Amino acid sequence: MKVRTRLAPSPTGDPHVGTAYQALFGFVWARVNGGDFVLRIEDTDQDRSTDASELAILESLRWIGITWDEGPDVGGPFGPYRQSDRLSIYRNHIDQLIKNGHAYPCFCSKERLDEVRKKLIEEKAPNRGYDRRCRDLSPREAAEKIAAGETYVVRMKIPLEGECVFHDLLRGEIRKDWASIDDQVIMKADGFPTYHLAVVVDDHLMEITHIIRGEEWINSVPKHVLLYEFFGWEPPLYCHLPLLRNPDKSKLSKRKNPTSINYYRKAGYLPEALLNYLGMMGWHMPDGSEKFSVPEMIKNFSLKDISLGSPVFDRAKLRWLNSRYIREDNSVAELSEKLQEWALNPEYISRVSSVVASRLETLSDWGYFTAMFFSDSVPVTEELLEVKDMEKSHVIELLQVTLWKLEELREWNSPAISSVLKEVSELFELKLKDLTSPLYGAICGSKVAPPLFDSMEVLGSDLCRTRITSAMGVLGGLSGKKLKKLEKKYRA
C-alpha cells in the first residue's frame, strides 16, 4: 500500500511553527517511502475559520519549503480538500451511524450541559462530560422532536465499560478506559461535523496510512478508532510527535514565545534554517551533524528514531543555526539577493519611506530614522515604557489588553490600529497619549519616532505583537493569576 501522510491545519489563526514541525515530519516520511503528502484544511469551526488564515497558512508553508502533492490549491484525486466542501459526505456517514445505532441525536441545551458539568466537577466524578440523557431516547421520540424543529447535535455511543487498546508507532500499546470518555458530539447544531468525525472519514477516504501529529491528540484516539470500528474500516497507523515547548516547558504558546512562522520570516530567518532547526527537534542525523537539508533528512529518516522528550524551542540555537546558513551557504551576491527579498526591496522601502519622508533633512537621515523597520527587536528599557502617574504593573496590563485587541484585528492597517488603541484608552479611561507613549517605547525602542499607527502598519502585526510581548517582559511580565483576572475583565 502506498504511504500517504497528511497535514490537517485548522485555519483559525496565524501559521504556527508547530504546524510546520508536523508538516516537515509528515512530508519527509511520505518521501522516505515514495508516498504522497496531502494538505487538508480542517475548517469545521464556522466561527473561527477564516479564508485569510487559510491563505496565510498555505503561503507560509510554501515559504518554508514544504510542498504537497494534493491540497485545496492544487487539487488531487481525493478532493475536495477543504472540509467545508465535504459536508454532504459527513452527513451521509453520520446518518449511517445513527441508522446502525452507533450514534444518536441529542437535544440537551448548552445551559443544561454546563450545569451537568458543573455538578460533576463538584462531585469530583471521574468523568466530567455528558450524562448521556438522550442516549436512550427512542427513535420515534427523537424523530418527533426533530420534526418539531428542535435543534440537536449528534453524539456517538461510547462503550460504557471495558478499555480501548491502540498502538502508537513511537510509544507502543496505549490503553484507556472507555468509562473515562463521554459521548462525543460528532455533528454540531449547525450541521457541521466535529473534528473527530471529519478527521476519521477524511483520513479513510483519502487513504491516509500514517497519522503524524502532535501528542495532544493521544487522548482522542479511542474515539477515532471506535469510529473506524463503527464504519468497519481499518484504522491508520498513529504516530504522535512530541510537543514543542516554551522555555518553561509548557506547550509552545505565543504568549511566551513567538509562534507564528511569519514572525520568523519577518525577523530575518532563512526558511531552510528554520526547517532544519525543526528537524532536529526529536531527531538527529546518524552522524550527529546538526546542519542538514530536507533531502539529507529524507535519506536518513525513520519515524522510529524520534525521541519522545518534548523539546524546548530554543531561539538562541535557532539563531546560531541561521547564522551558519547565512555565512556558509551564501556568497555576498546571494546574501544581497536574500536581503532584497526580505526587506530591501522597492515595495518595503517605499512603504517605510512614506512614514519617515517628512522627517528627513538629508537623504542620509533615512538610515537613522528607519532602523526599527529592519530589526527584529528594538532596545527597550523600563524608562521608555513609563506612563506618568501609572504603576509599572498597570502599564503591563495596559499593554496586555492592547495586545489582545490587536490580535483580534482582521485587517492590519493604520485606521484599524488607531481605533483599537482609542478603544483601549477609553476602556482604561486614559488619554490616548498615555497609551501610545509606552507603545512608542515597545514598538520603536525610542520616544523619537515616526507616527505610531502608520509605523505599526508598515512593520506588520507579527513584529509588533512580538515587541509588545517582549516589552511586557521588560516590565517583569504578568503572573498567570493576574492574567486570568485581566482576561475576565477585558477580553470579550
Added chain:
RNA sequence: GGCCCCAUCGUCCAAUGGUAAGGACACCGGCCUUUCACGCCGGCAAUACGGGUUCGAUCCCCGUUGGGGUCACCA
C-alpha cells in the same frame, strides 16, 4: 482532580547490560585580529529519587517524584 504521555548537562541531541557518560547551543576563560563577529583551543555542567532483575545497570521491571497533555456543539 481523573485519565494519558514523558524523564541524560540550563537547552537540543548522542551512548553501551561493563564508558573517563560524547557532541552542539548558551555561558566563562584564552588564542587569532585595527574593533566586533567568524575560526581555533580550553573550562563549567547531566543519567530525578527509591526499590528490584543482574556478577554488573543511565540502559530492563515496579513504585515515588517531577514535567507536560487532555477532560467543548475548538481543532
